[in-house]
Each structure stands twice: as structure tokens, then as C-alpha cells.
Amino acid sequence: MLALSVHRRVLLRSLSCAVVAWCAQPARAADDDEPVLQAEAPPVIVEAEGIDATPVPGETRVELKGRSARMLDVLDAVPGVRVMRAGGQGGAAQLSIRGLHGRRVATYLGPVRLDDPATGILDLSELPAAALSHATLAKGTSSSTEGALGGVLQLRPAYPVQPVLSAGVQLGSWRSLQADVSAGAPTTWRKASLGMTAHARMSTTSGSFAYTPVAGPVDAPVLLPERVRLNNDRHRFGVTLLAAGEWAGGPSATGVLDVVTLEGGVPGYGLAPLTASRESQTRVLAGTDVDVPLGTEVVLRGQWSGRASAWRFQDVRAARQVAGALLTRSLSQRLELVVAPVAGLQVSAGSSAQLDVADSRGDAGWYDAWRPMSGVHGDVRAHAWDGRLRTRAVVVAQVYTSTTGDTWKQPRVPDLVLLPELSAELEPLPNLVMHGAVGRAWRIPSLEELHRPADAPLAGNADLRPEDGVEVQGGMRLLMGPLMGSFTAYGARMSNLIAYVNVNAFDVRPYNVADVWRAGGDVNLVLQLGDWGALDGGADVNLSHVTATNAPLPAVPPFEMHLGALLGPPAARLFTDVVGRAPSRGNLHGELPIRGAMRLDVGAVVHPVPWLEVRATVRNVTDDKALTDWWGVPQPGREFGLSVRWDGAQVE
Amino acid sequence: MVRAHPWWMMAVLASCTPLPQDTEPPAPPLLPRTLVAYEKMALFLEAPGQARLRGFTGAAPEGGVVEVREGNTTLAQVTADAAGRFDVRFGAEKDREVELHARVGTEDATPLRFKVRDFSEAASSMVRERLSGTGSTPNQVLFARDASPTGRTTGLVVLSGDGALDNVDADEGGRVSPLVPLPEMAFGGAVVPATPWAADALGENAWVTRYAHAGITTVNVPGGTILGEGNITTPQALGEILTLDPPVDVDGDGVEDQQVTALVPRNPTGIAVVGSRAFVAMANVLSTSASGRAQFGPGMLAVFELDGRGIPTGATRVINLAFRNPQHVIPLDNGTVAVSSTGSLQRVNGTWQVDSDGGVEIFDVSSLQKLQEINLGRFAPSRPLLLADGKSLYVPSILRARLARLDVENGQLIRGPGNPVELAEGELLRTVFECVLHPTALVFCGLFDTDSIVVVDSADDTVRPWPFTSDIRVNTGDSAVRLGIQSLAMRPGRNGVDRAGNDILVLLSLATRVSALDTRFVLGP
Numbered sequence A: 001m002l003a004l005s006v007h008r009r010v011l012l013r014s015l016s017c018a019v020v021a022w023c024a025q026p027a028r029a030a031d032d033d034e035p036v037l038q039a040e041a042p043p044v045i046v047e048a049e050g051i052d053a054t055p056v057p058g059e060t061r062v063e064l065k066g067r068s069a070r071m072l073d074v075l076d077a078v079p080g081v082r083v084m085r086a087g088g089q090g091g092a093a094q095l096s097i098r099g100l101h102g103r104r105v106a107t108y109l110g111p112v113r114l115d116d117p118a119t120g121i122l123d124l125s126e127l128p129a130a131a132l133s134h135a136t137l138a139k140g141t142s143s144s145t146e147g148a149l150g151g152v153l154q155l156r157p158a159y160p161v162q163p164v165l166s167a168g169v170q171l172g173s174w175r176s177l178q179a180d181v182s183a184g185a186p187t188t189w190r191k192a193s194l195g196m197t198a199h200a201r202m203s204t205t206s207g208s209f210a211y212t213p214v215a216g217p218v219d220a221p222v223l224l225p226e227r228v229r230l231n232n233d234r235h236r237f238g239v240t241l242l243a244a245g246e247w248a249g250g251p252s253a254t255g256v257l258d259v260v261t262l263e264g265g266v267p268g269y270g271l272a273p274l275t276a277s278r279e280s281q282t283r284v285l286a287g288t289d290v291d292v293p294l295g296t297e298v299v300l301r302g303q304w305s306g307r308a309s310a311w312r313f314q315d316v317r318a319a320r321q322v323a324g325a326l327l328t329r330s331l332s333q334r335l336e337l338v339v340a341p342v343a344g345l346q347v348s349a350g351s352s353a354q355l356d357v358a359d360s361r362g363d364a365g366w367y368d369a370w371r372p373m374s375g376v377h378g379d380v381r382a383h384a385w386d387g388r389l390r391t392r393a394v395v396v397a398q399v400y401t402s403t404t405g406d407t408w409k410q411p412r413v414p415d416l417v418l419l420p421e422l423s424a425e426l427e428p429l430p431n432l433v434m435h436g437a438v439g440r441a442w443r444i445p446s447l448e449e450l451h452r453p454a455d456a457p458l459a460g461n462a463d464l465r466p467e468d469g470v471e472v473q474g475g476m477r478l479l480m481g482p483l484m485g486s487f488t489a490y491g492a493r494m495s496n497l498i499a500y501v502n503v504n505a506f507d508v509r510p511y512n513v514a515d516v517w518r519a520g521g522d523v524n525l526v527l528q529l530g531d532w533g534a535l536d537g538g539a540d541v542n543l544s545h546v547t548a549t550n551a552p553l554p555a556v557p558p559f560e561m562h563l564g565a566l567l568g569p570p571a572a573r574l575f576t577d578v579v580g581r582a583p584s585r586g587n588l589h590g591e592l593p594i595r596g597a598m599r600l601d602v603g604a605v606v607h608p609v610p611w612l613e614v615r616a617t618v619r620n621v622t623d624d625k626a627l628t629d630w631w632g633v634p635q636p637g638r639e640f641g642l643s644v645r646w647d648g649a650q651v652e
Numbered sequence B: 001m002v003r004a005h006p007w008w009m010m011a012v013l014a015s016c017t018p019l020p021q022d023t024e025p026p027a028p029p030l031l032p033r034t035l036v037a038y039e040k041m042a043l044f045l046e047a048p049g050q051a052r053l054r055g056f057t058g059a060a061p062e063g064g065v066v067e068v069r070e071g072n073t074t075l076a077q078v079t080a081d082a083a084g085r086f087d088v089r090f091g092a093e094k095d096r097e098v099e100l101h102a103r104v105g106t107e108d109a110t111p112l113r114f115k116v117r118d119f120s121e122a123a124s125s126m127v128r129e130r131l132s133g134t135g136s137t138p139n140q141v142l143f144a145r146d147a148s149p150t151g152r153t154t155g156l157v158v159l160s161g162d163g164a165l166d167n168v169d170a171d172e173g174g175r176v177s178p179l180v181p182l183p184e185m186a187f188g189g190a191v192v193p194a195t196p197w198a199a200d201a202l203g204e205n206a207w208v209t210r211y212a213h214a215g216i217t218t219v220n221v222p223g224g225t226i227l228g229e230g231n232i233t234t235p236q237a238l239g240e241i242l243t244l245d246p247p248v249d250v251d252g253d254g255v256e257d258q259q260v261t262a263l264v265p266r267n268p269t270g271i272a273v274v275g276s277r278a279f280v281a282m283a284n285v286l287s288t289s290a291s292g293r294a295q296f297g298p299g300m301l302a303v304f305e306l307d308g309r310g311i312p313t314g315a316t317r318v319i320n321l322a323f324r325n326p327q328h329v330i331p332l333d334n335g336t337v338a339v340s341s342t343g344s345l346q347r348v349n350g351t352w353q354v355d356s357d358g359g360v361e362i363f364d365v366s367s368l369q370k371l372q373e374i375n376l377g378r379f380a381p382s383r384p385l386l387l388a389d390g391k392s393l394y395v396p397s398i399l400r401a402r403l404a405r406l407d408v409e410n411g412q413l414i415r416g417p418g419n420p421v422e423l424a425e426g427e428l429l430r431t432v433f434e435c436v437l438h439p440t441a442l443v444f445c446g447l448f449d450t451d452s453i454v455v456v457d458s459a460d461d462t463v464r465p466w467p468f469t470s471d472i473r474v475n476t477g478d479s480a481v482r483l484g485i486q487s488l489a490m491r492p493g494r495n496g497v498d499r500a501g502n503d504i505l506v507l508l509s510l511a512t513r514v515s516a517l518d519t520r521f522v523l524g525p
Helices: A006-018 A071-076 A447-451 B007-016 B119-126
Strands: A060-063 A081-085 A093-097 A105-109 A132-139 A151-157 A164-172 A176-189 A192-205 A209-211 A227-229 A234-247 A252-266 A277-293 A298-315 A324-339 A345-362 A365-384 A389-400 A415-429 A432-443 A467-480 A483-502 A508-528 A533-546 A559-567 A572-581 A597-609 A612-619 A639-647 B041-047 B050-055 B065-070 B073-079 B086-091 B097-104 B112-115 B127-133 B138-142 B154-159 B164-169 B185-187 B190-192 B196-202 B205-210 B215-220 B225-231 B236-248 B257-263 B268-274 B277-282 B285-287 B298-306 B312-324 B326-331 B336-341 B345-348 B351-354 B359-364 B370-375 B392-396 B402-407 B412-415 B435-437 B442-447 B452-457 B485-490 B504-508 B513-517
Touching (some): A060 A071, A093 A105, A093 A151, A298 A345, A345 A447, A365 A447, B041 B112, B041 B119, B050 B065, B050 B073, B065 B086, B073 B086, B119 B127, B138 B196, B138 B504, B164 B196, B205 B268, B215 B268, B236 B298, B236 B312, B277 B326, B298 B326, B298 B336, B312 B326, B312 B336, B312 B359, B435 B485, B452 B485
Parallel strands (some): A105 A151, B138 B485, B196 B268, B268 B326
Antiparallel strands (some): A081 A093, A164 A639, A176 A192, A192 A234, A252 A277, A277 A298, A298 A324, A324 A345, A365 A389, A389 A415, A415 A432, A432 A467, A467 A483, A483 A508, A612 A639, B041 B050, B050 B086, B065 B073, B065 B097, B097 B112, B127 B513, B154 B164, B185 B190, B236 B257, B268 B277, B277 B298, B298 B312, B326 B336, B336 B359, B359 B370, B392 B402, B402 B412, B435 B442, B442 B452, B504 B513
């Protein structure tokens, strides 16, 4: 029988341990300090069997509890991946894969998509880092997920497979404070097994730091005198519940519920300080995966998720209490039947549906908008040559439409698309894997892009067409003793690029403005030093050409590199990271500069006892206040951080 | 064996290959100083087998005779009118060389060889789409009004987003002197960038308005230093009760005001320096359309007294204007300044309109008395342009591609909202922020929405006079994304005589780029 439910087996193993006692685990600190990235290494999924448990060709597993202790820094060190920050510690952050970001990158927490369907906003800093196990990263176009032109980041929750009792606190520059506490355990009752873990977290930062802005054109940039970034504070509180359950020999399910509330400033730039505002937001997301065995070779899978976000904006300058409010909701479901008729072959087919709703109220008008979408999909995975050749073929047919409260009787003509994807991995030698893929994806315009009111500063455009991308990629990875290396190259074309451009001298709206050619690749090397740590390094190239302007895509550095080292015995280690980025352009016409930069971070992690971890970090050691990131957003100079984490499960 | 590369790789490599550099056309030669102005003439093929020679205002002395010869054969002859204009056609093919002989009375001008050229080729040679990049949110490009017509000339660029005054070499591109950042200022616990809006320049000095600070700054351009600044902090009585709906916190005390009788002038926009005074338009924006409804206080003209170095002394006077949202101040020739106001600009149901009258007001720079007030209704006037006669103004509209013509000497509306000079057909929203006057009396107006420049002969209000029958496309690369003509600046002096090179700078605000026109490629031999 093929094992189609990974979670179930993990849970059972843990439960058998948990009922005896709090299992005496080997010291996990050393595990946590293994190299940040097992680049391109196949995911290791405990006790998983069969095709379903094997990695999708080209996927990368990213361990999120690496030396930097901060999930964002771990992701930032992955070649081809970049975390775009809107400030210092505790500030908002966005994910970029191969130069694409926003709704062009799909980010999931378990079954729930994280980026808001109406606004495209995703703040990685809101995520419950302590509740995450690891991440699965698929760089490049993925037909299986709407909008995944740049890639898919799947954050895997640490479902309750063992007792958890931990707490951490972190202090840092800009009066940043982060604290979290986690508790939970699995239990069994007759045939039922159930586990639940609760995580609570808070963070706060003044967000106020000095920086040196860059002015002038790209060919003659000038560093301006130091300025102070104001109205950049962030105050968050979040709770996450993770649950997993199983009826012995029957269905199994996992679930996640995450609630975040935040309050903070929305800093402006240039002319925008005049309209600087503050925002309050509450976001709730929930999702569940259910597996129901229908026989020895057949499983029915269901996935349901929902999310809701409520924003309230206050105009600081005009002392208005409420300048605008936005409520977005999204519900989605996915059902599929998975069949393994013969050894080495797995076929699944199913359907999906999603409904996104947004209601906006503001001084500049209001709108109610709906965007239903649905699709059917088929997925065939096959293994041959003793599993040394792994292939996958996916085809998705998707349709969507949208409408507003004013025009609900006349919804836009539905758009229909067929999205195929082929991928394969070949292992000609025991330590050599070659992989390749070709696929197509599209990004449906967000509700704000489609229907934002005509009198709003950035009005919508109901005539927008989806962005459409095709991509070819290939690469290899090699393991030679302690040295692991990987290489990937890609070429892609995106048509109907959606960009906000002036429709006249006063109004800016989104339009399908251009096609984009993209090409690049990445390399990565990791050298394991046994118990004494590891060295790793990587670089990526991302070239692009926007046909409408003959300029590269804005805010995409053509070259980025990363070097890292983790050295010392498991009980006390030093680490350092160097991140470098080439200059890039800050606008669609390629005229505004985003400075190239090199940043050096150093730190130490000490485990005086197995259940206690103390970390000290210095980020941006050279105190370069001219670092910029997200569209040239200023970054702070040198930042200090000190964190203490207590893991009660490690106490003997 | 030849291997076929994947199509995508070839395409990507092709897209990464640098585009061939524009081949610079050979620069026309400097023209002789004669009693005729060859740089004000245009000779092009008008139709197959037919050439046309046109002299614009000032091309020849009144009654001057211009003769077109080929060898000893006279192909055409024409006599200039009182304005020095003439127009003659003759049979000729493209690239045929002819000689122009001009005489006034018994005096002969130095003859000059002209070639019969194709206008579209010449016009494309005239445009240099990218002279230089600029910084964030550029709002104005200008030359010092008294800049030397010879030597290296610097165009100033006001960068609202960067909060700086930058500059560009008018011929070579690139920065001539240091960029000048304008410092932030604390307001009610917040630090606010300067947001420079507009500037005026004389000699080495430039005066920049700081939209977000309610003040001006004096800058030494060659040194890249700030000499001083002036701010207005005293409330000005409005002379009326201003009712605000919805209420706005006008005085910054955290309480929303429903009625206002005085306010501290704010949002300086246009500026003109005349003698020892800087005249600054204060837009007094109290709320914007983004917050539901744009509300403006009465427009005001602030007068800053300047010392011998051009630095504000601290003494100011404020004059209430008749119209709302003043945006521009320009000096006139007779010791006066003209202030233009758009009226209250609103966005209603997705369309822009003004819901109060706009117009132009003329003030005496010494007595500060208002001399003229010309109401342009809902015309939404932008930056006025003083024409060659020294008493007429063209006033473009920011909502339609059209010009009004005013006689400021007599306070008369020559061509107003009822019969404007139409630059484009239709009622689409088309914005003309600025026009510049060429020594030929031709006026070059930038259309923000089409990335093109329309030429108007101010001598008779002819739109697109021959050979400028097609608009001049600044977007030579055919970018599908609008470049946005925001501002134009005319370089002092006669191009091709006093100097050679670019004579019109074009600020493309969306592309954050400065383009240039060298009219020698069209006007002259």
C-alpha cells in the first residue's frame, strides 16, 4: 500500500512516544544549527513512503531555524530569493523570488494563502516563526498555483507531533522587542489521536532610524544628508493554533488558525509625507487538510481555507479619525481524488474554487467587489528506473470573473486559461541529480487592481487582463562528500505585465503595459564541517527586459550573492553572513537609482544547557545607512539584537 | 554541425544585447551674422517636386528681399512683411542645394547655401530623447533668465521627490555643479521634507519654493550651497469666512475647523524674482480629492524681500488673490508680474474639473498694486508665456489642450474659453503645463498626455504652422509607457548664431528624464 498520508504517520509515531512520557529527545540545539539551507536537497519527510511523499522536481527544502535565528534572514540567504524590507527589526517585509514579488509569488501557511487577494499585501514579519517547521520553495513558474509567476513558498506548520513548551524573547535596536510562547501536546483517546499546540507572539518597534537617502538619476546618484524615518512603527500581537488528528485506520486532518492584529504607521516618501497615515489591521486565517482513505490505493483529499482582513486607516496630517477602511475575505476549497493504480504511478484529479470579496469605505469613494474563480486539475507523477527518473505532468484549467456592487448584473466576461506544466528529475549517478521543467502560470488581477474606486488616488481598471508567464528551467545538484553544490538556470517570458502608470497628468491606474523577458540562474555551495559547523555561499543572476521601456524590471538587482559561515562546537558557535547586491533601477523607465550594497552580519549562539539558547547578533556591522531595499526604501544602519530561547521540552 | 538554440534563450540573449546607440546627426554649422536671420527660416520639400521656403518672425528686415538661386538662375523671390515673415514655393527635388541671397535696400546679406530637406528626417534629428536622467518626481526645468547665450549653459531641475535642486549640462547631459539637497523641517513633532515645487534663477542664484514648508530657499547654483531661506509663519486674514465641508484641521492644533477667517499661507508653488523681491504663489491647499473633496483657501501672493545677495530678509507681505490655487508667477517686461490660478481643482466621479473660476492677475512689482485681473472662468490656466510683443500672454490649460491669449497691457481677453487656440481636437483630458517662446515667435507647447510638442505661430495663432504640421514626438523610442512632458525651458540666445546646441530642454516627469531639442536641425540650412 502506498502511504498517502504523511501527517498521519508522523503523528502516530509521536503519540506512541508521548503517552509513555515526555520523550527524552537528543539535544536539538545542534540540529537547529545545521546549515541554514540544505540547498536543493530532497526534503526528508519522516516515514513518508511512495510517490506522493517525494519532492516535486526542482523543489528546495529550507530549514527555517538556522543560524540567524530569524526566518527572514534565512530566506534572504537562499539564492534567487530576497526578502525586501521596509525598515529594520520588526518592520514589514515582502518576499521576492527571481525578482518577482507581491501577488507574483504565492506564499502559503499550511493550506492558507497568505497574500491578501484584494491588495496583494503580505508582510512576512507577521508570520508565527515559532510555529513553523520548515519551508518548501519552488522557484519559477508553477501552474498549480494562481499567480505563481515567480515561485511558491510553502511554509509548513510544526503540527503537534510531540509536546511543546517553549518561550523566547528578543531585544534589539529601534526599541524592538519580540516575545513568544508556545505550549501543546498530542494525546490519544480510544481510536482517536489529537494534538494541539498554541503559539502566542508579540512584537513592537519604534521603526525610527536615521538613513541617508539617494537622490538624482541612476547615472549620477548622490547621497543626501542623513534623514530620520518617522511614522514607521509596528506593534503586533498574534496567536496561532495548530491541530492534527486521526481516527486509526480512518481519516486524518490537520488545521491551522492564525490571528494577527497590528497597529502602525504608513511612512510616505517624496510627496507622500503629506498624506502619511496610520493603519490598524486584524487578520484571521484558518485552513484544514483532510485525507479520507477510500481503499488501499485511493485517497480523497479535501482542503478548505479562509481568511479575512480588516484595515482601518487614519490620516495623520488631517487629524481624521478614519480616513478609510477595507475588509477583505477569501474562501477556497480544493477536492481531489488520488489513485496509485500501479507501482511507480500516481494520478490525481480534482477541482478547486475560490471566492474573494472586498469592501472598501473611504473618503475617496467605496466599492464592494467579488471575484469568483474555479478550476479543474490533473496531476500525474511517475517513477522509473528504481526511482532514478521522476516525472510529473500537471494541467490546470482555470476560469475567473469579477464584478462590483454597482455592476453585479454585468460581470466581466470570464477569462479561461489552460496551464500545463512538465517537470522531471534524473539521477544518472548516485550523487548527481539533473532536473528540468517547463510551465505556464497566470496572475489574476487583484480586486484592488480591478475595482478600486475611480476617485481614489490609485483607481482600479476593470479591463485588466491576467499576467501570463511561461518559463523553462533546468539545473543539477551534486554531492561530493561534505561538499554539496547546485546550479539552476531559467528563461521566462511574461506578457500583459500589470503596472501602475499615469492615465493622464493626475491619475494613476494599473494597465497591462508590456511583455517582460527574464533570464538568470543561481549557484550554491555548502561545505559541511562535521560538528564544527558549515560554510556556504551562493549567487544568483536575474536579468530582465521590459519591452515597453527597454529597461529592466524595477527593483530587481541583476546580481546578488551570499556567503555564510557557522563555526565552532555545537555548544558555542560564531556565525557570519555577507549579502551583496548589485545596483538596480527604481522605476519602470530605469532612471532612478537603487544603490548596490554589501551588508555584513555577525553573531554568536550559545547553548549553556540544552534547553537554553542565547544569541547575539550585529546586523549591518559597517553601519551603512545608505542601504536600500524594497523600491529603494531606506534601511537602518547597524542593528543589535539579543535573544534568549527556553525550550521546556528539552529539560530532563 | 549547427545546433539550434532554444528559442527562449535566443530571445533572451537578443533582449539583453545593448541596443545600437543613436547615431548623432552631423551638427549644422554656425551661421553668419547678417542682416537676415537664417536661423529663423525653414526650407523643406513640401510635396514631390516642390520646395517651400518660409521665414518666421524676424527672419528678415521689413521689406527685405530674399532670392532663391541655383547658379545664376533665380528660382524664387519673396519680400518680407512688416514682421519680417515671408513664404515662397518653388520647384525642387529633395537634397537639391540652393543659395539664398537677401538684400535690404542696397545692402546685400551674406548669401548662404540651403539644402532642400525632408522635414520628418530633420525633425527626428532635432530630438534627443534622453539628454540626462533626473531624480525622483521632477517638477520643473529652467534656465537662469539672464544666462549667457554663449558657453556652457546649465539647466536646473527641481526634484520634488528627492527634495533637491539638480542641474544638467544643456548640451552634454550630466551634472555641472553639485546637487543641492533642501533640508527637512520640523512641523508639530513631525519632520517634513521640503518638497521643492518650482524655481526661478538669475545669475548664479536660484530661488526654490518649498511646497511642504511654506517658504523659499536661496541657492548658489555653481557652489551647490544654500545661502538662506525665508518662511511665512504669520496668519493672513482672509477677508471672508471660509466654511469647510468636511472640516479640516487648518491650524494644526488637532481640532478640525469648520470655519476659518485667517490662515498661515501655505503650499508655495510658482516663484518669480524681480529686483529685490521674490513673488511666490501660495496655493493654500487645505484638503485634497484623495480625502473626499479638495478644498482650497483663497489664493495668495507672498512677497519676500531679498537682500543684496538674494537672501530673504525676513520681511514679507501677503496679498489675497481673486482666484484659487495659484500655480505660477512670471515676470513681465514692464515691471509687473503675472500670477495664474487654476481655480479649485476637483475630481468628481473620476473626471477632473474646476469648480471655481481661474484667471490671471497682474501686479506692479514696486507698489504691489493689482493692475489687471482677467477671469478665465473654468479654463484651468497653467503657466503663462509672455509673447514676443511684450504685452501678450499665452495661457495653456491643464485640463484641455488649448491656449488662451491675453493682452495684459489693456487687460483684455483676446482668445478666451469661448474661442481658444485649440492644440488638439476633442474634449479629452489633455494637460499643457508649459510652453516656451522661440526667437522665431514660434511657441512650443508640451502635451503631457501624448509625449509630443505642438508648435504654434504666435504671430497669427496658427497651430502647427508649416513645416511643423506634425507634432514633435519626444517619445522617439515609442515607449508604450507615457513619459509625461511636465516642463519646458528655452535657452537664451540665438541657436546657430550666438551658440550651437540644444536650445529647448524638455522635462519628462514620468520617465524622470530630461530631453532636448536642437532647433538648428529644422530652422536654418
